[in-house]
Amino acid sequence: MGTPMQIETQGVSVVIGGRSVLNNESVRCTPATMTALVGPSGSGKTTLLHCLGLLLPVSQGQILINGKEVTKCGSAARRRFWRDHAAFVLQDYGIMESESVAFNVTMQSSPLGKRTSERLAQILDRIGLADRPEEAASHLSGGEKQRLAIARAIYKRAAVVFVDEPTASLDAINRRKVIDLLTDFATNGCTVVASTHDPEMIEACDKHHEIGSGPAVA
Ligand SMILES: Nc1ncnc2c1ncn2[C@@H]1O[C@H](COP(=O)(O)OP(=O)(O)OP(=O)(O)O)[C@@H](O)[C@H]1O
Ligand SMILES: [Mg+2]
Secondary structure, three states, X not given: OOOOOOEEEEEXXXXXXXXXXXXXXXXXXXXXXXXXXXXXXXXXXXXXXXXXXXXXXXXXXXXXEOOEEXXXXXHHHHHHHHHXXXXXXXXXXXXXXXXXXXXXXXXXXXXXXXXXXHHHHHHHHXXXXXXXXXXXXXXXXXXXXXXXXXXXXXXXXXXEEEEEOOOOOOOHHHHHHHHHHHHHHHHOOOEXXXXXXXXXXXXXXXXXXXXXXXXXXX
16 A cells, blocks of 8 residues: 545535535545445435545535645646545446456456466455456446455555445345455555445444534544
């Protein structure tokens, strides 16, 4: 993992098409911590997650990374953040369906070097896809795709991982697996930010930010 990353919003509001979809949200996501963004459907969890991940411009307020304001940073700086530090496990998983499992993790075409191959094998073993590196990602189930997206974040050694409803639509066993994988990120110093309404996932988080209720609480 690279530089530890603290990401926060200060009084962030988002207005889309004249409608307020996020109002004055302040949340601080710290390294080695898993922060849950919680609230009813439509409250703005995904929107706030996207603001924190610099995927969505804010209408008001500030976004800070390690204390430095990045609210108005240009596209080059945002791309650097995404490339060097962040990993996203969003609701559609971000999987390239026609590519292999191995490509989806490493983003490299074969042949892979010895060290990369070993690392890939280790990660695939960890997510339960050890015997399927060459298989097309389109063959995978929803739960397997979810874990594949997490494998990409592990491979990348991302300092920040943004996950949107990581356990929705998974059965109890897969839910546990995904929660354990995400907990490992935080244990290793990573900043994990999760939008979720799953009680088991919420329970596993160190910090909870209820949308519309002021700052995050432990
Ligand atoms: N691009 C958009 N255009 C218009 N409205 C939007 C857009 N994105 C989000 N919204 C609105 O903003 C509100 C918050 O949406 P968001 O997806 O953040 O909610 P959520 O808390 O993640 O909900 P869920 O639990 O259902 O995923 C919703 O009312 C939604 O309709
Ligand atoms: Mg959502």
